[in-house]
Amino acid sequence: MDEALLRSLAPGVLAVLVRRGADFAAAEDAVQEALLEALRVRPAGSSPGSRPGGGEPVRDAKGWLVTVAWRKFLDQARADAARRRREGLVEEQPPPGPVPAVDDTLQLYFLCAHPSLTPSSAVALTLRAVGGLTTRQIARAYLVPEATMAQRISRAKRTVSAVRFDRPGDVATVLRVLYLVFNEGHSGDIDLAAEAVRLTRQLAARVDHPEVAGLLALMLLHHARRDARTAPDGSRVPLAEQDRGRWDTRSIAEGVAILQAALARNRLGEFQAQAAVAALHADAPTAGETDWVQIVEWYDELVRLTDSPVVRLNRAVAVGEADGPRAGLAELAALDPSLPRHTAVAAYLHERDGDLATAARLYAEAAHKAPDLAERRHLTRQAARLNARRRP
Known part of the structure; x- marks a missing residue:
């Protein structure tokens, strides 16, 4: 074996x-x-x-x-x-x-995503019990000592040991945990994004739910662009600048087909709406041909479903593309400036509006707030690019 x-x-x-x-x-x-x-x-x-x-x-x-x-x-x-x-x-x-x-794997999904667990513990337990990864592999993926991860998993196992198997679990909680795993991407020797796709496929085979299909479609559509997201030096490549010839067309086709079947059931959820946005990006032959009007409409649906500040931030970007940068800045002004990426979005919209001095300053400010090195390098380069353009 x-x-x-x-x-x-x-x-x-x-x-x-x-x-x-x-x-x-x-x-x-x-x-x-x-x-x-x-x-x-x-x-x-x-x-x-x-x-x-x-x-x-x-x-x-x-x-x-x-x-x-x-x-x-x-x-x-x-x-x-x-x-x-x-x-x-x-x-x-x-x-x-x-x-x-009897296939009880589904019960393990629900057990590992129990609401009594913290998100980080639920993710670690899911990777261990459902994904079959070792504690060492999970620790390497999250860049923490193995002893730390072992303690986290041990506490999580003790927490769920008293949970009975006689009640249906919450699919929404399981999906949130799987999405957290997916967003960790690739770290160390474990490709967590690929692992999340694998686990979500398993879940989709066991649960006939449009949001499960929506999450799988969303993962496939995002995963299809992964090879084009990073330059050879490790820096991040924005969506508009990506080489679309490097996108995985097979994954895009599969994701779109899964999404269309889910939307046809007329039970819209947030993952289906997010997947619809990703599908519109994937469908555009070039960045300039992106259907931003439809994307704004899908973000309107997402705001209705979630009322998430992060969704409103992404909607401001889409409005800036569909109706012009000043319309986007007006949407942005209504949001909390402490939101992650708020400063970077402001920089981008000011650049689109022609205010290079303000954009360069905001890009530099956003670089200091960046959560990882790749993002910091990208924003620093954006600031340097604009400062170079402003020099006589």
């Missing part, structure tokens, strides 16, 4: 153990031990379906993992004197045997 297969099976194995009576934390530990054993005893060069330790191929890889994980859970329960009462309960459960064809 190779690593990719094991990762795909892990959520279902974990769900089986929890359904049999194991608490989440202990079950997750047992599954991780079973996965390590599967990797440890598999002979080098054997095929993905090979039986660990050699011999005939494993016909039911999931069943093998369930058996090993359940045994490890029982071993730990017997070894822990403080869990003797629980041990008596789990001993009464029927022996492992064949694994029923």
Whole structure:
């Protein structure tokens, strides 16, 4: 069993153990031990379906993992004197045997996105339990020490251990967690954006909900532009300056098709509306041919759905493109100046309006507020470019 297969099976194995009576934390530990054993005893060069330790191929890889994980859970329960009462309960459960064809992965999504968890803990637990990533991989992706991430995941597991599996979860919360994972992009040796797309595909296969489809469409449309977003020196390339020939047309086509099917159900949500904006950008052959009037209309829908200050900020940019920079500046004046990117948007609109001195000053100010090095470099270059144009 190779690593990719094991990762795909892990959520279902974990769900089986929890359904049999194991608490989440202990079950997750047992599954991780079973996965390590599967990797440890598999002979080098054997095929993905090979039986660990050699011999005939494993016909039911999931069943093998369930058996090993359940045994490890029982071993730990017997070894822990403080869990003797629980041990008596789990001993009464029927022996492992064949694994029923029940897919409990969806329950894990809901459990990992429990409202009692902080967003960062929910993301980490989702990547560990549903994504199958190791604590070390998650720590590297978030650029924190492994011990710090281990503590965060451990606290999250303790929090959800008492949560029952008998209530439907909140799809909206799961989608927010997956979107947080996606927006982390690519860090270290784990491509979190690609991982989020993979997990959202899994969710879409299990939940018939237009907003799940909307999020998947949004991810695909944004992900299609990733290769054009960064210059060879690592600096950020704005959407208007991107080489559209480098966009992934297959992902764009898939995203648009998924979005159209979702919109046809007439149950509009924020992810569908965001995906519609992304689709309009993807549909334009050049930046100058972007249908900004339609984009403003979709932002109007997003304001109605969310009343988010960030959405209003993005709408101000769209108004500036559709109706002119002064109209955009008028929309911007009604927003809180402390909003992220407010200063950068103001700089862009002032540049469009021809006020290069004010734009250069605001670009430099925005660079000091930038959340990451790539953004800081981009804004600093914008300020330098305008200052160079202003010199005689």
